[in-house]
Amino acid sequence: MSEQNRQVMIDSLPEDQLQESNYRLETTDVPSPGGGQVLCRTLVLTVGAGTRAGLQGSASYAGAPKVNIVMNGSGVARVEHSNSDQFKPGDLVICPSGWQDYSVHDPAALSPVTDDIDPAHYLGALGTNGLTAYFGLFNVGNMKEGDTVLVSAAAGSVGHLVGQMAKIKGGRAVGITSTSEKCSLLTSQLGYDAAVSYKSPDCRADLKEACPNGVDIYFDNTGGDILEMALRRMNDHSRIVCCGVVSQYDTSNPAGGPRGIPGLLVNKRIRMEGFLVFDFAASYGKARDQMKSWIIDGQLNPLNDEFDGLEKAPAAFVDMLAGGNVGTRMIRVAD
Amino acid sequence: MSEQNRQVMIDSLPEDQLQESNYRLETTDVPSPGGGQVLCRTLVLTVGAGTRAGLQGSASYAGAPKVNIVMNGSGVARVEHSNSDQFKPGDLVICPSGWQDYSVHDPAALSPVTDDIDPAHYLGALGTNGLTAYFGLFNVGNMKEGDTVLVSAAAGSVGHLVGQMAKIKGGRAVGITSTSEKCSLLTSQLGYDAAVSYKSPDCRADLKEACPNGVDIYFDNTGGDILEMALRRMNDHSRIVCCGVVSQYDTSNPAGGPRGIPGLLVNKRIRMEGFLVFDFAASYGKARDQMKSWIIDGQLNPLNDEFDGLEKAPAAFVDMLAGGNVGTRMIRVAD
DSSP states (O other): OOSEEEEEEEOSOOSSSOOGGGEEEEEEEOOOOOTTOEEEEEEEEEOOHHHHHTTSSSOBTTBOOOSSSBOOOOEEEEEEEESSTTOOTTOEEEEOOOSBSEEEEOGGGOEEOOSSSOGGGGGTTTSHHHHHHHIIIIIISOOOTTOEEEEESTTSTTHHHHHHHHHHTTOEEEEEESOHHHHHHHHHTSOOSEEEETTSTTHHHHHHHHOTTOEEEEEESSOHHHHHHHHTTEEEEEEEEEOOOHHHHSOSSOOOBOTTTTHHHHHTTOEEEEOOGGGGGGGHHHHHHHHHHHHHTTSOOOOEEEEESGGGHHHHHHHHHTTOOSSEEEEEOOO | OOSEEEEEEEOSOOSSSOOGGGEEEEEEEOOOOOTTOEEEEEEEEEOOHHHHHTTSSSOBTTBOOOSSSBOOOOEEEEEEEESSTTOOTTOEEEEOOOSBSEEEEOGGGOEEOOSSSOGGGGGTTTSHHHHHHHIIIIIISOOOTTOEEEEESTTSTTHHHHHHHHHHTTOEEEEEESSHHHHHHHHHHSOOSEEEETTSTTHHHHHHHHOTTOEEEEEESSOHHHHHHHHTTEEEEEEEEEOOOHHHHTOSSOOOBOTTTTHHHHHTTOEEEEOOGGGGGGGHHHHHHHHHHHHHTTSOOOOEEEEESGGGHHHHHHHHHTTOOSSEEEEEOOO
16 A cells, blocks of 8 residues: 555646646555545546546536545446445456555445456446437437448547447447547447548548438537538438547637537438436446346447556546547556 | 529529529510329418528538529418429419429428418418427427526527527527627517527626526527637536528628537537437428417417518528528518
């Protein structure tokens, strides 16, 4: 047990693109759990694009931004000391650890992790990312066998799972991503039928070719110009699942909306619907069971993309916002 | 029976705003019905904003635009001569007459009109406008008792019916329109609880005050800046019914999309859905019966806004696109 607690603090709110210098590392004493509480040692952290929205001046679902607090985030942790009879030292749990070595929680904040699968999956496919992919595709998008499912940020933490789930259910999966290297990854390792780089000068033609029967579901993780391009490919009575707006998070001055809205929605009778995964909390258990069985039988292959060391968390986050990640970006804090 | 057939022809496609000079009046012989066909005398025509979309360079649901054809439109007509045993001279029908005195149709194109209500209602509340209001509000918007229903172009052919239907079903109706005169009309004659002029410099504050509990359904007839303003007032899990885009029809260069899409859709879990009334054709009969009973018992008061004379049709259309109409714009062609 380390004798000190390293903490990544929010030093300043980003004015435009997030910088590593928006954070500072501090060292304090390891906290002591109070009556009934549990002391947790962070093992692995995850960072997600949605977290960036919480640093914008306007409040989002992530709450209003503040400085001089420990950066928020979820982690897999090991119980180090327990004043609760619900947990004992050595138990593995998921908790809202924040970006720090040690954190203290009431038992209600901890989710025990079963040992039949790598616990890091509980931060990825079995965590918010996987649940977001699952409920977005099946409940909001109402995906049916044979649907063409187009996904933006397709190599990202949510997107790389959406395409695989679309394939499991008998759809055609087409991904939009940043580079030709990521396009190759999508089609060679992640089950996508086709992939398009939005940075290609021919991306509109590429997308048309990749979707010969149009698009039935567009799972939108980006908004912006990519949404505008996808709109042109939507079929009559198709669905746009609005999951995230990563193109707009990393700025203090979000751009205008996509042209063609609402005109194309009318002409093509498109349903465009935003969702937050938290609204589906009552069904998490069933979805997790389904995804876990897909992982265990090899149908679903979650990618974890790790940085090593708590002090690397800001760099890992900045790099992820710039599109550097493939799969779920994680930070390994301790063994 | 007039011995000639006056026809309003599309002379040129509008380059920006529609002008009366985009049309020309021609006079030809009265057409002769073929075997099994019916000759109809147009009595009343209606013009709708959706028709404008059909004159834009890009094809819409109204089809690709053409010149040197009779302007399309629906009318109430009287059968003058019939070679079909389904109709006899003197019968009143609704038909795709176009903007002309006489037209010839197969019987399948004619809908007989019952005589228990002013037949002009079949071009308004019992025609496409009323059906659009009905299915948009109840089927797409899924309106519930107690909902706040916000309507743009609220004094228009569809909008003036949406507000009244929202009231019939126990909602709060708030209208957005162009002038303070129209605002007064909405609240004094058309049952709206509150009305806001989008031309007021305080329109955002006015809208906030008019919707103290936020907006559950926004029935959007305009798109553009008004949609962007309405987006800020939407409640969690609210619905935007995308019915029309009148702000963008009367131009060859539609503007950018509303800011806040898709970000606000995600944060507020908004469903935004476009529709075309034709998709509900199988349920027209039931909806017409309901609306007819509302008209007969005085709960629904359709407004018809008439111009006199076929030659006035272009002026009536141009004026309507500029927001000159209240209720359903109609052109009285003959008695």
